[in-house]
Amino acid sequence: MRRFFRVLAHEWRCLWLSPASYVAGVLFLLLLGLLYWAILRGFTLLPQEQTPATQFFRLFWIPVFFVVPLLTMRGFAEERRTGMLERTLTTTVRPVQLVLAKFGAVYGFYLLLWAATLLFPWIAVQGTSLEAGRRLLYDLPSLWGGLLFVAVSGLLFLSLGLFCSSLSRSQLVSAILSFTGLFLVIAGSRLLLEIPRVTPDAPGGFEGPVRYLQVFEHLLDFSAGIVDTRPFLFYLSGTVLFLFLTTVAVARRL
């Protein structure tokens, strides 16, 4: 266990020393700051039925598409290219420990980035005359629900990115694979709904399982203040699967 924490600390340090992390972080916060502003502007023009936090987290997919590949592409691809991976694996560190340490480091960074977005409502209240709108901007069920969603879904997205990174020696190829994978998970499940049901005579057809995969619907529930065990199971089991596949891919380098 001590070995795992040592590797985790190393990966965490590497992440903070890497320029790619800062580029990803700054782009992420700039973009989300702009989106938050646009959302507030929308609230000044017309009454809206969802809180600013709900609308904000509904746009989670925009930063996810670039931040996850940027954070994870380096993971194993760079080490494979430089031969560091093989060297690390000849030490006492086990593949599963290495995978979990890398995953833990990027996940921590990802959570920190999202946690920084909590500053937006605070800045909006402090910097304007929105004192009266404090309750709306700090609407706890939608704020915590949205954060819980990005925290839980982030597990799956980052594990998928890390798996893609373990498949190639090129960071660029890893990033493209990761982007494609994320697109399939986030948007692909929605496209499945467009297909007419295979067995129209059976009540429900295959709509039930497809709806189970709907990432956007999970978000709507979370940000509305509804917590359901199904998305948890979906994201956690997906994470376990991709971390397992990553471990298998890394172990085959031995």
Added chain:
Amino acid sequence: MKRGREDFRRLNRLRLGNTLLQVLLALLLLGALNYLGSRYYERWDWTEDRRFSLSPETRARLAQLAEPVEILVVLPSGGEGAPTERLLADLRRLLGNFRRVAREEGNPNLSVEFIDLYKDRRRAREVLGRHGVSTPESILVVSGSRLRQIPPHTLYETEAGRIRAFRGEAAFLTALLEVTRPEDEVLYFLSGHGEYGLESVDPVEGLSRLSTFLRTRGFAVESLSLGGRAAVPEDAGALFLVGPLTRLPPRELRLLREYLEARDGSLLTFLRPEGETGLSPLFADWGIRVGEGTVIDRSPGARTVAGDLLVRAYGAHPATRSLDELGLTVLLGLSRPVEADPQLAADPGTLKVEELLFSSGRSWAERDRRPGVPLRFEEGVDRVGPVPLAAAARRQSENRFRIDLDASLGGRLAVFGDAGFLANERLEAVGNRLLVLGLLDWALERSEELNVPAKPVRSYLVVLSDEELRRLLPMLALPASLLTMAGIVVALVRR
């Protein structure tokens, strides 16, 4: 050397096979776990007002559902921005809750199916055809041969064109109760006191159109004379008393009281503009007063060429809700004022009395209506408008809002100052027909007056000046600026 290479290849293949097997087993395990997880799950509503949870009454009713009920939602999906997007999202959430609660309560009798009208045309055609429904966009609640259709527009409460609340829970619960009701109830039209004839085709005092209208909508309709009867029949869903000319004998009045009070029955009374029926004490016990005089309305557009009174003002009552929302007009003949006065009742605390229809602000109740005398409002003598034209009372037993489903729900009494609006000559008016259906829904407890409140739809507005908005934009870049500075410091230190 060659053998060593062979062994190495075999070992490699073995390792690959072993890896593939592990991956396959992991996939199977996680697939099975997800399958089970999608069937057995928990859901918590963290909102302050439990906006997304079902009311205790709905939960109790779903647990007791004794017959199989199918809910079929046939609507086009159309994706984001489509007109039905919001409705579908609300229905999925609500009916998902219905399904989950029924399953939690171990009741397998409820099934829900969403059918996309465009993508799944074959299934939609088959379902609509099987139930003989001609409206393509339909929400059906079916149990055996009984069908209840829920018009999509009735699922929302609107105010000035904006959605204020979603009342889907009450609408579906009402439909579920209706299709699982043990047996059909009969609507009895009382006779023997000069009432309008149920099968009469007379345009002024005949109800043949009403009886056909009700029968084609699945109601059993019969005429009933209380003379010689010991009680109102057991299968009475509601009693209609339309235009009695003479006083009701005390014995019959007692039977009506028993029916209303001991059996929680429903009595719908429609009076002639003049004449004494002896019903006033009964009405008073239910907090309803039939006023003196006849309602005269002189405002422009308040009368038809034939002299009928056009009513466009409604009380907030389930029976008149759809009339109000659709902006429809009810056609009345000469009418007496009928007002709510709960203090007349001995036990006003258990009564809920509401006025249903009103004449316009330029109307009055004329007390002195004699042939040859011009109609004129007399201050201090005549009642000034708007004048209430109908009232409805509902007795609530004390445990009404405790979720004891076997508890009495209380009787219902509606009094209209005019019987003519049910007559053949006026029943063609859409507003009149809708009012009859609304009244029946209420009288037969089909209305949404269950203990299930509508879920309010909130809207939020932020008030910020242009200058404040402009100032806010660079401020929101603060977190990104801090991270940039941290990156520069790290780069400098590393160098």
